[in-house]
Amino acid sequence: MDAKEISLSEKKVKPVVDMLNDYLANYHIHYQKLRGCHWNIKGQNFFTLHVKFEELYTNAQLTIDEIAERVLTLGKPPHSRFEDYIKESTIKEINTIGMSDMAMVDEVLADMAKLIEIERDLLEASDTAGDDGTNDMVNRFMQFKEKTNWMLRSFAGKK
Template structure:
């Protein structure tokens, strides 16, 4: 039998774990970027953005843990070194941003990348019959689409 402990085809689960590790790397870099925005934002919108960035990084941290645990559930090994994250992430490390609107633009562009990546991984998970990963990513996509709409509205533009 060539299935893992949860009944998924082993080769497919291994390939999906690799895709989830790439997603995990993007989440970790975005998490650190948003942490930096929270710490360093200045200006007229300091109070609202300081709180909003904390809300965002709290959500990202939960997702980081869920992704790592999903990789383990599939039989894979989650990446756990920042050098691994930086080498695999499509989201670039952002430093020294104090302007709230620039920080929000960075988050919006990162969410766009995550949404595109998550849709690809969701399709691969659906093809494998992995309802657990499909459900997880479906929830992430729904939540992030709403977040994009709200952040875009904050910036004075439509999503």
């Protein structure tokens, strides 16, 4: 399979594929951070955040699969090694053991802000490449994060 089989120019879509693989790397680190927050949450907000972090990591897992499948649809292999995720991700790993509940929320918010930034860049690149499929997919992911960002900021009492 290659991009031309779905009426896309390989030359135009190559930057999109590279960006999708970077996006995939960032999402994997974000996913693992959500798992750590879910496993290690303590305090007054345990019941609320334990459930929310599980909802978010479940969504992230599905998103990761869609991103990887889009890379394959465009004719390239997706990154699949943690070594690549860690090397290419701008989102960094953290140790969630002993972290306060609100510090966890702040980390998730920071990750989402970074992912939204990547998504906006991907929307621009996929538009330039005429890649409506990637554009539609990324737009759905961004809308989910924008709403979740608002909800977590409200939960944390932030503007």
